[in-house]
Amino acid sequence: MQFLGSFLPVWIVMFPMVMTVVIYYVEQRSEKMRNALAVATSVVTFLSVLALYPGVMAGKIIEFELFQILPNLAVSFRVDILSFSLALLSSFIWMLVAIYSIDYMCKEHGCNRYYPVLIITLASCMGIFMAGDLFTLFVFFEMMSLISYVLVVHEETIEALRAGYKYLIMTIIGGLALFFGIIITFELGGSVSLSNPVPLISEPSTLAFFAFISFLIGFGMKAGMFPLHVWLPDAHPVAPSPASALLSGIMLKTGAYGLLRVIFHVYGIEFMQETGWTVILAVVAVITILLGSAVAITQDNLKRRLAYSSVGQMGYILLGISILNERALMGNIFHIFSHAFMKSTLFLAAGAIILKTGKKNIKDLGGIGRQMPFTMFAFTLAALSMIGIPPFNGFLSKWTLSLGAMDAGVPFYVLILLISSLLNGLYYLPIIIAAFFGEEQGEGHKHEFVKINEAPYKMLIPIAILAVSCLLFGLLPSNLPFDLSRVAAEYLLRGGF
Amino acid sequence: MNFSQHLPALIVVVPLLFAFVMPLLARWRKQWCVPVTLGAIIFSFAAALQMAFQVMSTGPFSYYMGDWPPPWGIELGIDYLAAFAALTINGVGLLIIWFGSKDLLHELKPEVLGWYYTLYLLLMASMVGIVITNDIFNMFVFLEICAIASCGIISIKESRDCIEAAFKYLVLSVLGSGAFLLAVALLYMVTGHLNFTFMAEALPEAMVLYPNNLLVAMGLLVVGLGVKAALFPLHVWLPDAHSSAPSPSSAVLSALVIKVYAVAMIRLLYLVFPRELLGIAPVMEMILWMSTLAIIIGSMFAIVQDDIKKMLAYSSIAQIGYVFLGVGLMSESALVGGILHIFNHATMKSMLFLAAGAFIYGTGARKLSELKGIGHTMPIPTIAFCIGAFSMVGIPITSGFISKWYLALGALDVGRPFFTAVILISSLLNGIYYLPIVVNAFFSKPEEAVPAPKQLPREMLVPLALLSFGVILFGVYPSLILGIVYRAAQLLLGL
Numbered sequence: 001m002q003f004l005g006s007f008l009p010v011w012i013v014m015f016p017m018v019m020t021v022v023i024y025y026v027e028q029r030s031e032k033m034r035n036a037l038a039v040a041t042s043v044v045t046f047l048s049v050l051a052l053y054p055g056v057m058a059g060k061i062i063e064f065e066l067f068q069i070l071p072n073l074a075v076s077f078r079v080d081i082l083s084f085s086l087a088l089l090s091s092f093i094w095m096l097v098a099i100y101s102i103d104y105m106c107k108e109h110g111c112n113r114y115y116p117v118l119i120i121t122l123a124s125c126m127g128i129f130m131a132g133d134l135f136t137l138f139v140f141f142e143m144m145s146l147i148s149y150v151l152v153v154h155e156e157t158i159e160a161l162r163a164g165y166k167y168l169i170m171t172i173i174g175g176l177a178l179f180f181g182i183i184i185t186f187e188l189g190g191s192v193s194l195s196n197p198v199p200l201i202s203e204p205s206t207l208a209f210f211a212f213i214s215f216l217i218g219f220g221m222k223a224g225m226f227p228l229h230v231w232l233p234d235a236h237p238v239a240p241s242p243a244s245a246l247l248s249g250i251m252l253k254t255g256a257y258g259l260l261r262v263i264f265h266v267y268g269i270e271f272m273q274e275t276g277w278t279v280i281l282a283v284v285a286v287i288t289i290l291l292g293s294a295v296a297i298t299q300d301n302l303k304r305r306l307a308y309s310s311v312g313q314m315g316y317i318l319l320g321i322s323i324l325n326e327r328a329l330m331g332n333i334f335h336i337f338s339h340a341f342m343k344s345t346l347f348l349a350a351g352a353i354i355l356k357t358g359k360k361n362i363k364d365l366g367g368i369g370r371q372m373p374f375t376m377f378a379f380t381l382a383a384l385s386m387i388g389i390p391p392f393n394g395f396l397s398k399w400t401l402s403l404g405a406m407d408a409g410v411p412f413y414v415l416i417l418l419i420s421s422l423l424n425g426l427y428y429l430p431i432i433i434a435a436f437f438g439e440e441q442g443e444g445h446k447h448e449f450v451k452i453n454e455a456p457y458k459m460l461i462p463i464a465i466l467a468v469s470c471l472l473f474g475l476l477p478s479n480l481p482f483d484l485s486r487v488a489a490e491y492l493l494r495g496g497f
Numbered sequence: 498m499n500f501s502q503h504l505p506a507l508i509v510v511v512p513l514l515f516a517f518v519m520p521l522l523a524r525w526r527k528q529w530c531v532p533v534t535l536g537a538i539i540f541s542f543a544a545a546l547q548m549a550f551q552v553m554s555t556g557p558f559s560y561y562m563g564d565w566p567p568p569w570g571i572e573l574g575i576d577y578l579a580a581f582a583a584l585t586i587n588g589v590g591l592l593i594i595w596f597g598s599k600d601l602l603h604e605l606k607p608e609v610l611g612w613y614y615t616l617y618l619l620l621m622a623s624m625v626g627i628v629i630t631n632d633i634f635n636m637f638v639f640l641e642i643c644a645i646a647s648c649g650i651i652s653i654k655e656s657r658d659c660i661e662a663a664f665k666y667l668v669l670s671v672l673g674s675g676a677f678l679l680a681v682a683l684l685y686m687v688t689g690h691l692n693f694t695f696m697a698e699a700l701p702e703a704m705v706l707y708p709n710n711l712l713v714a715m716g717l718l719v720v721g722l723g724v725k726a727a728l729f730p731l732h733v734w735l736p737d738a739h740s741s742a743p744s745p746s747s748a749v750l751s752a753l754v755i756k757v758y759a760v761a762m763i764r765l766l767y768l769v770f771p772r773e774l775l776g777i778a779p780v781m782e783m784i785l786w787m788s789t790l791a792i793i794i795g796s797m798f799a800i801v802q803d804d805i806k807k808m809l810a811y812s813s814i815a816q817i818g819y820v821f822l823g824v825g826l827m828s829e830s831a832l833v834g835g836i837l838h839i840f841n842h843a844t845m846k847s848m849l850f851l852a853a854g855a856f857i858y859g860t861g862a863r864k865l866s867e868l869k870g871i872g873h874t875m876p877i878p879t880i881a882f883c884i885g886a887f888s889m890v891g892i893p894i895t896s897g898f899i900s901k902w903y904l905a906l907g908a909l910d911v912g913r914p915f916f917t918a919v920i921l922i923s924s925l926l927n928g929i930y931y932l933p934i935v936v937n938a939f940f941s942k943p944e945e946a947v948p949a950p951k952q953l954p955r956e957m958l959v960p961l962a963l964l965s966f967g968v969i970l971f972g973v974y975p976s977l978i979l980g981i982v983y984r985a986a987q988l989l990l991g992l
Contacts, residue, residue: 070975138893139893161941168932172890183902183905183909184909186906
């Protein structure tokens with residue numbers, strides 16, 4: 001049993017990988033089997049992650065070393081409360097997206113490519129969250145980034161390829177920056193393991209600063225941090241909607257996760273407080289928030305607006321990391337949850353609209369709420385949550401973040417959060433108003449009875465679950481994501497043990 | 498005196514002997530050429546493997562030709578570096594000629610096929626000779642054989658480009674040999690020895706008496722071997738020579754031939770010349786900066802190429818820079834990285850050239866723009882190319898990552914993070930020119946309809962598959978080869 005428990009992380013990473021191969025062979029014969037297998041894989045992965053719950057909540061840290069590549073450089077796994085939280089969130093949303101994909105993708109080409117890639121990205125994402133050292137994290141990070149390229153260019157149009165190229169180059173830059181950071185850590189600390197009892201780098205030096213900047217570039221690139229966000233607004237909208245939901249909802253968070261690990265395990269909180277290097281992060285985070293929200297207003301393509309909104313929201317998370325106190329950290333981890341729920345709802349709803357009506361631009365969306373009331377209702381819930389209206393989860397994360405900022409004595413950050421909420425309102429509310437009260441464009445069928453034309457139920461159910469979670473996790477005073485965030489924040493501030 | 502004691506001699510003599518049998522076979526029993534060549538190289542490979550085991554278990558050993566002890570006779574010294582290099586040469590060389598046995602049929606005229614195997618075996622024998630000999634004049638002889646054989650396998654195609662490239666190569670290579678010979682004469686003049694071990698013993702004394710002779714000799718050696726190894730800015734012959742030759746020739750030239758000269762240079766600089774001499778003239782510093790320029794400029798030139806083989810050739814200039822970077826940094830990790838990169842680049846680059854050869858064989862397309870959508874029609878070579886490209890960029894779990902890791906660590910060890918940054922920038926540049934090819938192969942559609950490519954025979958697919966397997970295997974499990982590389986580096990640094 002002891003062995004089984006420590007083997008579970010390996011199983012969670014390896015199982016989808018093996019299933020990718022199985023799916024690849026099955027799909028040559030039957031499409032139905034392929035879809036069923038993809039969903040089954042994501043469900044089993046989710047349940048396996050869930051099986052870690054009792055151990056992790058009891059404060060246990062599961063460690064498992066698979067094999068050593070070089071001396072002091074191993075592929076190892078380690079699950080603590082933070083890993084568990086994010087793995088649980090990701091596998092949950094992955095499961096819903098896999099279900100959603102069945103109907104969404106049936107009209108698309110290249111499904112035989114899409115499903116194996118979807119599942120192997122799940123494997124690498126789990127690998128990132130469960131990595132026991134920076135090297136393993138790096139391996140899975142590169143794997144996820146490179147493989148999700150296939151999702152970005154799925155449509156194979158000129159824009160998709162152009163966006164994909166930008167994405168690829170940025171990924172490589174980020175990967176090399178990480179490599180630089182990791183190798184300096186190895187040189188200074190002699191190891192890259194995350195389970196070191198003391199932080200790996202203890203002395204401030206030029207080299208340590210270079211490493212910090214490299215980590216910031218490497219993980220910040222993935223998290224859409226200004227000025228490395230340039231790939232994001234291009235890459236996320238061109239992908240098929242379920243893939244955009246994952247890219248924006250989950251994969252961006254791997255960057256934030258990496259930064260958390262770097263700050264708390266590589267440098268340690270005292271180091272960061274002494275040197276004050278997190279100021280750099282705070283400055284770029286503020287710019288990211290304002291820039292993302294402001295540019296989102298000017299976008300007319302719905303998915304592009306959502307992508308810019310992701311840039312702004314990732315800014316909150318980065319800001320939360322930079323404040324370095326318990327409530328800010330809690331708000332930041334909770335916002336990782338909230339944003340994942342909200343943004344996947346929005347992207348999946350946008351996907352439903354595109355599937356049913358083919359409309360991609362906001363100016364064509366007048367009256368869509370009467371045609372697809374259910375989808376738009378879910379969209380509205382998530383959008384209100386984005387703006388930060390109580391009782392949604394977006395409010396709760398902003399509230400906690402603001403409390404953290406006040407604790408740190410920086411009310412300026414609260415102001416930034418308020419301004420950004422206002423901007424969020426400016427670009428989400430018009431969509432909702434137009435959808436429910438606006439007139440349909442052209443063709444003069446203004447007062448005709450609009451036929452309800454909803455997406456198939458396999459798409460609606462995931463949207464519904466996600467939208468309801470937005471409400472539920474804000475309404476209930478004590479819920480799983482909030483508890484997990486609180487425990488994880490305490491855990492990180494204790495030094496990660 | 499049992500058989501296995503003579504392996505150091507046989508590993509050179511057997512391919513040499515069969516090289517001269519080949520023209521006879523070509524006239525008499527044409528179909529025997531390929532199996533006999535493969536057999537000779539397999540023998541050398543097995544011998545190299547046996548030698549590597551012996552070195553790892555009982556330490557370096559030497560072999561006296563004709564039982565004449567040095568300093569009179571020729572001594573073959575099998576140390577870690579020699580065993581490692583011999584293993585690399587024979588292993589990769591075997592896979593290349595296996596692939597070539599089918600590919601050459603469409604690249605060469607049937608009447609010169611027999612000659613090709615002669616030249617190839619000569620090349621293999623001379624390369625192994627260069628890395629295992631412990632005698633500088635013997636090394637010079639093998640250098641000459643190597644130079645002529647490599648010109649031969651370029652010009653054998655008899656197209657205008659090939660002849661021109663081979664001529665350019667020949668002229669520069671002869672200049673290099675001339676410089677080397679002068680250096681040999683100067684060294685012999687001041688030490689009275691040709692054997693490396695004796696020379697190394699005599700040099701500290703000679704250095705005090707004739708410092709200028711030695712500096713000139715060292716300069717000539719670095720330039721002579723640098724020309725042959727295509728160390729920037731002495732690389733001008735390489736792009737033409739490597740791109741116009743038949744694909745197996747390009748593969749062997751890029752993967753092995755230039756590395757052999759690097760091994761020779763490592764041996765001379767680390768084992769023969771005294772450390773103090775390196776202190777007088779900043780040779781290592783010069784090598785470091787030349788390799789930095791090679792890495793950056795080679796990659797930049799590669800970006801603008803449209804011909805796939807030319808691009809790979811420019812990439813080789815950058816990659817040989819990595820090897821010399823490891824040599825120049827003079828730290829253990831860096832030297833391990835440099836020596837390891839000899840092997841890793843040999844597997845990657847031969848795989849890339851063979852994949853390019855497979856594209857040319859299947860479709861006749863050499864231009865990068867003509868390779869769009871090739872991933873759907875020729876999946877196996879494209880996947881091999883893809884793995885090679887990832888390894889070039891240094892994505893983890895490929896072998897390229899391991900050598901970059903050691904090189905970067907070595908640069909940090911000596912407190913020069915600048916060179917780590919150089920390695921990273923060049924990885925980015927590699928990404929810029931390798932990845933679009935992979936992307937276009939899978940996600941772009943050809944502009945006009947192309948006929949279905951020729952089916953690749955199994956003799957071409959299996960070497961490609963083995964090489965790609967090797968790149969992944971040595972990326973995940975590098976300790977297979979790291980043991981011998983570590984010992985080689987420690988011996989060279991005198992640790």
